[in-house]
Amino acid sequence: MSKDISFRRGADLNLNGKAEKKINENSKPNSFAIQPNDFFSLFPKLIVREGEEVSKGSPIFYDKKNSSINFVSPVSGIVSKIIRVAKRKIESIIIENDGDRELSHNIPENLNRDNIIELLTASGCWPFIRQRPYNIIANPKDTPKIILISCFTSAPLDVDFDFVLKNNEDDFQSGINILNKLIDSQITLTVASSSDSFFKNIKNVDLVQVSGPHPSANPSVQIQKISPINMGEKVWIIRPEDVVNIGLFFKTGVYQAQRTVAIAGSSLKIPQYFKTKIGANIAPMIKIAGLRSKAQVRCINGDVLSGSITTKDGHIGFYNNLISVIPEGNKYRMFGWLPFVDNSIHSLSRTSFSWLFPKKEYDIDTNLNGEERAIVVTGEMEKVFPMDIYPMQLLKVCMTGNIEKMEAFGIYEVVPEDFALIDYANTSKIEAQEIISDAIELMIKEAG
Amino acid sequence: MNFLRKKLDEIKRPFTKGEKWEKFAPAINAFDTFLFVPNHTTQKGSHIRDAVDLKRTMVTVIIALLPALFYGIYNTGFQYYSQTGSDFTFLDAFMHGSLKIAPMIIVSYVVGLTIEFAFAIYRGHEVNEGYLVTGMLVPMIMPVDIPLWMVAVSVAFAVVIAKEAFGGTGMNILNPALTARAFAFFAYPTYMSGDKVWVSEASMIDGISGETILGSLAASQKVSYSMLDMFSGSIPGSIAETSTLWILVGAFILIVTGVGSWRIMTGGILGASLMGLLFNLWGANSLMSFSWINHLIVGGFAFGIVFMATDPVSAAQTQKGKWIYGILVGVFCIMIRVFNPAYPEGVMLAILLMNVFAPTIDHYVYNSNVVKRKKRWESAQIKTA
Numbered sequence: 124m125s126k127d128i129s130f131r132r133g134a135d136l137n138l139n140g141k142a143e144k145k146i147n148e149n150s151k152p153n154s155f156a157i158q159p160n161d162f163f164s165l166f167p168k169l170i171v172r173e174g175e176e177v178s179k180g181s182p183i184f185y186d187k188k189n190s191s192i193n194f195v196s197p198v199s200g201i202v203s204k205i206i207r208v209a210k211r212k213i214e215s216i217i218i219e220n221d222g223d224r225e226l227s228h229n230i231p232e233n234l235n236r237d238n239i240i241e242l243l244t245a246s247g248c249w250p251f252i253r254q255r256p257y258n259i260i261a262n263p264k265d266t267p268k269i270i271l272i273s274c275f276t277s278a279p280l281d282v283d284f285d286f287v288l289k290n291n292e293d294d295f296q297s298g299i300n301i302l303n304k305l306i307d308s309q310i311t312l313t314v315a316s317s318s319d320s321f322f323k324n325i326k327n328v329d330l331v332q333v334s335g336p337h338p339s340a341n342p343s344v345q346i347q348k349i350s351p352i353n354m355g356e357k358v359w360i361i362r363p364e365d366v367v368n369i370g371l372f373f374k375t376g377v378y379q380a381q382r383t384v385a386i387a388g389s390s391l392k393i394p395q396y397f398k399t400k401i402g403a404n405i406a407p408m409i410k411i412a413g414l415r416s417k418a419q420v421r422c423i424n425g426d427v428l429s430g431s432i433t434t435k436d437g438h439i440g441f442y443n444n445l446i447s448v449i450p451e452g453n454k455y456r457m458f459g460w461l462p463f464v465d466n467s468i469h470s471l472s473r474t475s476f477s478w479l480f481p482k483k484e485y486d487i488d489t490n491l492n493g494e495e496r497a498i499v500v501t502g503e504m505e506k507v508f509p510m511d512i513y514p515m516q517l518l519k520v521c522m523t524g525n526i527e528k529m530e531a532f533g534i535y536e537v538v539p540e541d542f543a544l545i546d547y548a549n550t551s552k553i554e555a556q557e558i559i560s561d562a563i564e565l566m567i568k569e570a571g
Numbered sequence: 572m573n574f575l576r577k578k579l580d581e582i583k584r585p586f587t588k589g590e591k592w593e594k595f596a597p598a599i600n601a602f603d604t605f606l607f608v609p610n611h612t613t614q615k616g617s618h619i620r621d622a623v624d625l626k627r628t629m630v631t632v633i634i635a636l637l638p639a640l641f642y643g644i645y646n647t648g649f650q651y652y653s654q655t656g657s658d659f660t661f662l663d664a665f666m667h668g669s670l671k672i673a674p675m676i677i678v679s680y681v682v683g684l685t686i687e688f689a690f691a692i693y694r695g696h697e698v699n700e701g702y703l704v705t706g707m708l709v710p711m712i713m714p715v716d717i718p719l720w721m722v723a724v725s726v727a728f729a730v731v732i733a734k735e736a737f738g739g740t741g742m743n744i745l746n747p748a749l750t751a752r753a754f755a756f757f758a759y760p761t762y763m764s765g766d767k768v769w770v771s772e773a774s775m776i777d778g779i780s781g782e783t784i785l786g787s788l789a790a791s792q793k794v795s796y797s798m799l800d801m802f803s804g805s806i807p808g809s810i811a812e813t814s815t816l817w818i819l820v821g822a823f824i825l826i827v828t829g830v831g832s833w834r835i836m837t838g839g840i841l842g843a844s845l846m847g848l849l850f851n852l853w854g855a856n857s858l859m860s861f862s863w864i865n866h867l868i869v870g871g872f873a874f875g876i877v878f879m880a881t882d883p884v885s886a887a888q889t890q891k892g893k894w895i896y897g898i899l900v901g902v903f904c905i906m907i908r909v910f911n912p913a914y915p916e917g918v919m920l921a922i923l924l925m926n927v928f929a930p931t932i933d934h935y936v937y938n939s940n941v942v943k944r945k946k947r948w949e950s951a952q953i954k955t956a
Contacts, residue, residue: 353947353951421612428619429617452612453611455607455609457607458607458608459607459608460605461627462630462634462828469621469622470621470622470623471623472621472829474623475623475627477622487619490612490620492621493625494611496741497739497742499628499701499741499884500830501832502883513889531941531945532941543616546616547621548621549621550624550627550628551625551741552624554615556615556616556617
């Protein structure tokens, strides 16, 4: 028997530029990157130097706080560049693809919890597993109360995991079987209740069907309905394609970095899917998809609401199946602030006529559509935030840095991406995700 | 448009970072962003943003105020001409009202915006749009014959003491426009109450009976207006408060656009009706036996509950809180009207009182969430123990 949960609050943004459902395997990127910034609050300790030869699966750096966790190369090649920014912080390690060297691990016949964890950490698969609270890499010494895999997406332009993983059903199942040994109970799988997903046939899982608008696919909102996180508790989350990678690793003994990304957005001629590897250079894919015009575009690692900025020559992030490409909005609009003017710009507020056309696909750019102001309007944040938390109050206590109050108002249950729609919708242009991200950093520092 | 944009960029150059007038940038930016939505793009957080901003929200409120304002202008002339008994056309009445009210609006905006700009420059932040609404509201809730300097002093008091002293837009406890009125009410009572202030030039001409309905009731006099007069608004009163009909049009705009809280408005009407009904049953004096429906359509109740109580900054901020806050505004409004003959109109004091209590209401709503989370944690501790 599957459990059903549904959300009423939230918003689906219908944007132009959804990826065509065909997978292109010919992008052939030859540069790959590992970007420590993909891992929240991580301090990398570098193992390789520039010019060194690495195999697929050989360690590049490890986590200073937990030296057993390796971060490995997705391909065989040469470390061509280590890019550092201010204070010698490592921004990315670039590997030029070359040869087919592989680092192979022995997979024993009888797998138990301890040797699974050992293999996962040594092989570079462990970073696939993240913990809530905080959205940081899980600690191998913890036992989570549940492991949750959200097998659908709700963010604008985001991928369809059913389509992405349609040929990997067996690998997904074997990944699940391995992961099941990490906890006493079963893995929790969430799927969209409307879909006819193959995930519904996966065995040895607790299936939960979810319905409702974005952010219904965010693990945080699902966890709060399924098994809310109390102070001191841990929940682990894994992305579906990484379950496949874990399954493949235990089949082959070699670290697998399969990544199927959608290159989507209104700036592209033919938005489509590409099958490649984690950290791949996006330039060849954007070239194949084609830019509509010469106008300035913004490439985003992730969805348009919570992704991070990258360049046309950037690399796919570690936890990411989507590259969004949308026009930059650095232009003026005369009297654009008048109500019911410029209705072609999407708005959740009814001070624009755009709410009358929910089916329309909107072209959207990066203009702030106003300036930051004091918080005045109330109730609009709650409308797009389907959790049993008062978002505005939580933001306010986060701004004051009062740890006790942050705990009381639910900081353990949220991550920045849950506030992405609040960023989008709020009248005062408050940077809600940044406030939450700073607050979580403070929590890690002060409360651990 | 391009030409204008270039010209503006040229004018703005001395105000940019590192130039000599950098300090005054908020002032010039306020004018610039009035003409153009700036070309700022998202730098962090969500890469895309909703088309709504504070300017749009505030202007929507002003649009909602216009029907009541225009009727108020007309009614000012209508009251004057019909009381003096002379013949007049619609245009005459409207002109008379305009000549009286336009200067008040100008004074309110000039004084208020000057202070707002000064504080923005002093604090180094952009000018917030909140005063666009406050500046319109202040003259709309004053008696028509109040001297302009009193409008100026009240506005200055409200902006400095009720708003900027608390940190500016978004931080104030009390509704600034109502604070301006309360200031004038207590500082210049002879200009703010009685039977000579509600009709234009009434103090100059003998024989005008310019008493408001609530004033008459408080003085145990008979009310000669019909219910239709009260609803349509052809009665004496503060400039824009009289016409429930046109205020309802504004309420419709606020509710459809989602800018004004329907919860507060509905709560207010519920609270006032309930209180009015109770007093009707009691019926000890003429104010108590004044029908509860009439209580909703006379005086400033309709204007107050639609435009003043719904100010999102000074009202309760949670959904539950908004209901409680709205209901209590209604209850206190009628209670003050009936019990305190010194204040025939209670809505101003009721809203200000509830402004003060709104954070407390919210505190208890928030606290229930905090307690729920704590209980969940405690039961989890017991389970694992």
